[in-house]
Amino acid sequence: MKKIRDLSKKQKIIFLVTLSVIGIIVIAILTCILFFIFTAKQNEYSTELMEDDNIIEENNKIEEDIMNQEKITSEDSEPEEENEIITNAPSENCTIKFGKLMLINPNFTVDNDFIYSRRGELVSISELYGIEEGNPYNGDNLLDPEAATHINDMVRAYETDYPGHTLETRSCFRAVGTKCGRLCAATGASDHHTGLTCDLIDPVYGTSLDTDYYNQHIEWQWLKANSYKYGFIDRFPEAWAGGPMSEPLNVDENGSTGLYETWHYRYVGISAATDIATGKYNNGEYDSLEHYLKAHGLVNDLKNGTCE
Ligand SMILES: [Zn+2]
Known part of the structure; x- marks a missing residue:
């Protein structure tokens, strides 16, 4: 190249x-x-x-x-408040999904998982609202948050109507049942597991929970007449006790509770409380929660603990 x-x-x-x-x-x-x-x-x-x-x-x-x-x-959805689920606590009891209308009694029981889980959903009404627990052995008076605001309103209304008086609790939520015969419910069967219940007394009349004695005083009459306005009911009225208190505890299929406790008040929401107190399904007479749930079509068999 x-x-x-x-x-x-x-x-x-x-x-x-x-x-x-x-x-x-x-x-x-x-x-x-x-x-x-x-x-x-x-x-x-x-x-x-x-x-x-x-x-x-x-x-x-x-x-x-x-x-x-x-x-x-x-x-x-209907504006009614009663079927709103308020707990994530587990249980086989079919009424737990009824929220504020949940039913716990000897025929509708809950297990320990429910009880301990439910406790975590509650607030202290002594801490939040200064409502005292009268018995130090009962621990903190725990209640569902919605029920707690309503019980505070109710106690303040009572104080306004009766100056110098107040309402204290004798236990609200209970993790374990009590053993005292007919007046008490075993663990798993107590309305106090709902977190919607308090036993209430006016300390002016002493601290003894004696149904007949308590019955004579104004706090019982005031609570019976006014509590539904705050969503609370007399949970175990005398008319639904199912006979003299010497009979054995028996929650029957008609809605008798087997209990008579003048101090035991239970939150169910204003709408249901109004229906129960004014006897919507009981000819205008005070209803029991058991009878109301059956008449309302939510519970199928009160004796065997089944829902619709
Ligand atoms: Zn009670």
Whole structure:
């Protein structure tokens, strides 16, 4: 091969032109390759963006669906408050899902898991509202938060109507049952496991829980007449005790409780309390929670502890 300097002038020009042409072609090819790579990347990116857009659009649609669903649900649901579930505590008892209307008695029992889990959902009414627990052995007076605000309103109304008087608790929530015969319920069968109940007394009359003695005083009459306005009921009225107190404890299929406790007040919400106190399903006479739940169609068999 000849060296460049040995080429003639014409050959040198042809060589340079050829070299330039080759150079231009190479640059053109490289430009094309880069262009294709860039375009491909762009397409990939816009596909990703489109996918993102689709995801955002899909999420928006799901959120819209949820909002519509909530709207339909809230339009469909009745304004009544009683079936709202207020506890996540586990139990086989079918009434637990009734929320404030939950029924615990010897035929509708709960297990220890329920009792200990329920305790975690409660607040102290002595800490929150200064309502005293009269018996130091009972520990803190724990109550469901909604029931707690209502019991505070009720106690303040009582104090206003009877200056110099107040209401104290003699235990609200209880983790264990009591053993004192007919007046007491075993662990798993006590209304005090609901976190919606307090035994109430006016300390002016002493601290003894004597049904007949307590019955003579104004706090019993005031509570019986007014508590439903605050969502509370006389949980074990005399008329539903099912006979003299010497008989054995018996919750029957008609709704008799087997108990008579003038101091035992239970939160069920204002709507249900009004129905129970005004005897909506009991010819205008004070109802029992058991009878009310059956008449209301929520409980199927009071004796065997089954729901509809
Ligand atoms: Zn009680």
